[in-house]
Amino acid sequence: MKKYLAAGAATAIAAGALAIPALAATKTVQVKDNVFVAKKITVSKGTTVKWVWKGKAPHNVKVTKGPAKFGSKTQVKGSFAKKLTKAGTYTIVCTIHAPGMKMTVKVK
Template identity: 65%
Template sequence: MINRKLLVAAAAAIVAAGGGALAVVPALAATKTVTVKDNVFAPTALTVAKGTTVRWVWRGRAAHNVSVSRGPTRFHSPNKVRGSYSKQLGRAGTYAIHCTIHPGMKMTVKVR
């Protein structure tokens, strides 16, 4: 993980050094959390910027998974009862996500 203070200090040092140097500072990617409850994702719709990490956190009693049925890239988490699963979404588009154990359990993630 990038240390934000270190990144800011490095950028400031480059600018202070002058000499025509151009500082390019990468945007710090965000993390959004989705709760996996019994038979529902919360929230059921999410819009994020490219490069955002989405973290699904299990809070119910039943086993569930996170599976992309349609989208720019596909991924599938293991079946879980507790814990979390994270995926960095680097391709723009709409991801239709569901739990393969409970087909009515759906959500949409739009990546811009």
């Protein structure tokens, strides 16, 4: 009986440890010259999408169509993160290099 309790506790701890990264999910997108990598991503509701600047030219991130509107400033390096809490498809561009520099984020 004692053995079973110990095994059960270990399982509960393991499940708890796994639940933490799932709640704090982050997906990274690279902002390059002049393309988003990846161009299409699908994430679960509540995921934070983090755009990380990797190129030499200035770029920005702006939602042109989608269930929520947001955008970053124009920058050369650094990052911009947004937690996406509304399901749907977001069309995102860099306003300087649109329409070529475009991506979609599907939140389900």
